[in-house]
Amino acid sequence: MPKTLIAIPVYNAEEFIARTLLSCLNQTLKSEILVVDNCSTDTSREIVEKFQEQYNNINLVVNDRNLGRVGNWNRCLDLFDESPYEYIKFVFTGDELLPECVEKVENVFNSNSNLSVVAWPYLYKDTKGRTSVARILNYSCRLSREDLIKTWFFPSNFAGAIICHTYSKKAIQQSRFNDLVLGAATFCDEVIIRGDSYHLNEVLSIYNLDGHSSHNKMFSYLYVLERSFTKAVCLEKNKEWIGRATYQKIRTDILLEAFLNSLKHSDVSTFLRLPFKIFTILAVFIKRAVGDLAWIIKKNWVVIKESIDN
Template identity: 25%
Template sequence: MRMDLNNRIFVSIIMPTFNDMEFIGKSIDSVLNQTFRNFELLVVDDCSTDETKSYIEKRKNQDGRIKYLSNAKNSGAAVSRNLGVEVAQGELIAFIDSDDVWFENKLEKQIAFMMENNYLFTCTFYNKIDTNDNDLDTIITFPFETNYNDLLKNNCGNSTVIYNAKKLGKFYIENIKKRNDYLMWLKVIKKSSKLYCLDEVLSSHRLRQGSISSNKLDLVKYHWKVYREYEKINIFYSLYLTLFWIKKTILKRGKR
C-alpha cells in the first residue's frame, strides 16, 4: 500500500441512517471491505423504527471498528452528521450515505491523493446505481480544483468527500432538512480555500424509485435557503445561483 497509509493515518467514517435496512448492509460491507483498514465507522441512527439498532449491534460484535450512535430524538441528517463529527477520532473525516457503496480501493486511493499532494479537502467522481445494484451508466464528474465561488455552482457527491480534521478542525452544520451536506462543504472550503477532486469513479450513489423527479420545488427552496440565510449572499446573486442550479440540475435530469 502506498506510503504505508494504514500505519500513519486514522479515518473516521460517518454514516447517518434512518430506516434503511434494505441497503445499509451493502453500504457497511463496502466500508469494511476497503483495502485501507485503519478506520472507525460511526453509524448514526436517527431513531429508526425498523431493525437498524439490533442489526448494527450485531455487526459491531463482528467488527470492532463499527460504532453505533443514536440521536436523542428523530432530528434529520444534519443532526446525525454533527453527532458523528463530534465523536470522531480520526485525523481525516469521510462521509457515506447508508444506501451508497464504495469501491474497495476508495479510501486507499483518495487518502494517498491527499497525503502525496498535501490536499486538505477532496472528493472523487462517482457513478449511479439502481436499487438492484445495476450500473445506470451515469458518471458524475467534478472539476479538479474548486474554490468557494465555484462550489456555489456545483455540489460534490456526499459519499465521496474526505477532509483533514486535524489541520482544518471539525465542521458542524445548522439543522437544515435538505442540502445540509452542501452547506457543510461550503463551510469547509472557506477554511481549506480549495476542494480537489480525484478523477476516478470510487463511489456509487443509489437512485431509488421516484427520487429523480420528486420534490423539485422543495429542493429549489432549500438551495435558496442555503444562499440567503446561511451564506448571506445578496438577493440578486442568490437568484442567479438558484436559477443556475435549476438549469444545470433539474432541467438536465428532466431530459433523461
C-alpha cells in the same frame, strides 16, 4: 494507522445497512466504521451488532433520542471531533465505497498539505440497475478558493452527493449541517474555503438510488429555490474576498437561475416545455455574452474613451 473515520448515520435502514457495511469493511485500508443509529424502530441495530461480532473495527452508537435526519449527521461530526481521526467519510445507508476509496483519498491528503476536501466522480445507480458516472471534471487537480470561483464551483456547485467527498477536521472546525435546508451545500461551502480542494478523477463510490427516500425532493420547486437561496447567502458571506466585479457577476447568475427554475417548476403547460428549454439555453448564453462584453468595456473604458475623443 488510518486517518479516516467512516461515518454511517442510520435510521430504519434494515434493507440497506448490510450492503453499505460490507463495502466499508472491504477497504484496502482498514478504517474505523462509526455507525450512529438514530433510534431505529426496525432491525437496523441488530444487523449492525451481528457485524460487530465478526469485525472489531465497527463502533455502534445509539442516540438517546431521535435527533432528526440532519441532527444525526451533526452527531456524527461531534463524535468525529472527539476522535483522533483527521478525515471523515460519510456514507449514507444504501451507498457503497469501492475497495480503494479510503486508501486513495488518504494518499491525496498525504501528498497535498492544507486540503479541506477531496472529491471524486461516483457511479450513479437507479432503481432499475442502470448506471452512469456523475462527475464535475474530467481530470485530477488542486483548486484554491479563487480557482473554485473561476470555474463556477463556488458557491455550492462543488457540493455534489456527499458519497463523493471526504472532509478534513482542520477545515470543518465548528461547522455543522443546517437542519433548515434539505441539502449539504451550506456545510460544504463553509468547509471548502478553509483550505484548498482536490478533485481526484477516479470513480471511488456508488450512489444507489434505492436507498435514498429524499432523492426526489431534490427536484421539487421548493428545493431548487432553496439551492439558489443558499448560494446567495454564501455569496453575501464571502463577498469581501471574492471581489466586487466577480460578486456582481455571480449574483446575476444566481438571480437568473432562481428565475428560470421558478418558471420551469411552475404549472407551465406541456406544449410550452420545449420552447421553454430553448429559451433557457438562449437566456443563459445571452446573459453570459452581455456580461462578458460589459466586463471588457469596463476594464478598457479609459482606452475606449480616449479613442472616441480622438
